[in-house]
Amino acid sequence: MAKNRKFYSIGTTEQPASQTNGYILRWIGKENEVLQEGPFISIEKALTEQNTKLINGVCSWLVFYGD
Numbered sequence: 001m002a003k004n005r006k007f008y009s010i011g012t013t014e015q016p017a018s019q020t021n022g023y024i025l026r027w028i029g030k031e032n033e034v035l036q037e038g039p040f041i042s043i044e045k046a047l048t049e050q051n052t053k054l055i056n057g058v059c060s061w062l063v064f065y066g067d
Contacts, residue, residue, distance in 0.1 A: 021066030025049050028059045039065070 022039035023046035029035045040046035046062055053060040 021064065024063040024065065025053075026061055026063060027053050 020041060022041060023043060024036050024038040025040065025046055026034055026036045037049065038046065040049070050060050050062055
């Protein structure tokens with residue numbers, strides 16, 4: 001069961017904005033380093049970017065953040 005958490009910024013008394021799910025695209029670069037792009041809010045946009053990398057022979061994967 002997911003907990004409903006609130007996040008506050010230091011030095012502010014504002015209520016936190018509701019968090020949304022996000023996606024980070026990661027891939028292996030030419031020198032075997034892990035690179036990333038994002039966050040993407042839309043899964044469709046994230047998958048489009050990942051498919052572009054896969055079509056070009058680049059090993060890539062998506063990381064999901066959220067509830």
